[in-house]
Amino acid sequence: MTLDLEMPARRKPEVSGARSPASGSLPPCPVIRTPRLTLRPHALSDAEAITASLCDFGVARMLLRVPQPYHLGDAREWLETEANAGTAWNAAITETDDVHIGVVSIEKLRNGWHLGYWLNRQAWGRGIMSEAAWALIAAFFQQRPDGTVLSGVFADNTASLKVQAKLGFAISGIADVYVPARGATVNRIETRLTRDAFASAA
Numbered sequence: 001m002t003l004d005l006e007m008p009a010r011r012k013p014e015v016s017g018a019r020s021p022a023s024g025s026l027p028p029c030p031v032i033r034t035p036r037l038t039l040r041p042h043a044l045s046d047a048e049a050i051t052a053s054l055c056d057f058g059v060a061r062m063l064l065r066v067p068q069p070y071h072l073g074d075a076r077e078w079l080e081t082e083a084n085a086g087t088a089w090n091a092a093i094t095e096t097d098d099v100h101i102g103v104v105s106i107e108k109l110r111n112g113w114h115l116g117y118w119l120n121r122q123a124w125g126r127g128i129m130s131e132a133a134w135a136l137i138a139a140f141f142q143q144r145p146d147g148t149v150l151s152g153v154f155a156d157n158t159a160s161l162k163v164q165a166k167l168g169f170a171i172s173g174i175a176d177v178y179v180p181a182r183g184a185t186v187n188r189i190e191t192r193l194t195r196d197a198f199a200s201a202a
């Protein structure tokens with residue numbers, strides 16, 4: 001399947017496995033290839049790598065639903081129940097060696113489609129999340145051209161705000177949210193992305 005969005009050639013992802021969805025849902029998480037990455041559905045064998053990444057407080061403190069400490073059982077439970085659930089694309093981010101280095105997801109929540117992501121600390125600072133999130137959103141808009149993608153970033157997460165600004169997200173509000181990993185309430189900047197804004201930002 002070839003995406004029909006205007007995009008720079010070096011970032012054009014190849015998408016396979018995404019069939020037409022029933023109304024209001026997504027097809028199973030596709031495999032998406034970008035110049036440096038493969039985004040793929042999760043496997044139970046990803047549990048150790050996920051645990052190693054999310055044990056890192058520097059990663060978990062920026063996430064809304066990740067407890068600290070984080071155990072192998074938490075990863076296994078997520079993999080068994082949610083990772084490949086029909087209401088979400090939870091894509092494992094891998095490089096050429098198929099080792100799990102992060103997650104980028106789009107899931108349907110009560111008020112719409114939400115983007116979330118994290119990356120193992122060793123992989124930060126190489127533009128990986130900009131590439132991964134861009135590819136997943138491009139595939140999402142191919143399935144849901146009229147969709148809007150919602151997200152949110154804690155106010156002290158400059159790197160994530162930069163990732164979203166580059167993708168074309170706009171700020172839509174600010175909310176106080178409780179963050180279990182920090183045991184504290186944090187300011188969260190709420191954001192949204194339309195297909196037009198995404199196409200303009202590419």
Ligand SMILES: CC(C)(COP(=O)(O)OP(=O)(O)OC[C@H]1O[C@@H](n2cnc3c(N)ncnc32)[C@H](O)[C@@H]1OP(=O)(O)O)[C@@H](O)C(=O)NCCC(=O)NCCS
Nearest residue numbers: 059062117118119124125126127128129130158159160162
């Ligand atoms: C946020 C996160 C996904 C970014 O991943 P990444 O692959 O390092 O991001 P990229 O390299 O694609 O882009 C990061 C941008 O932020 C910039 N940046 C990184 N750290 C920064 C900092 N502390 N202050 C300011 N800018 C920073 C980078 O220079 C880059 O900008 P550029 O493209 O203009 O050069 C990663 O840091 C992470 O997983 N953090 C923990 C979990 C998390 O925050 N998830 C998102 C929750 S909303």
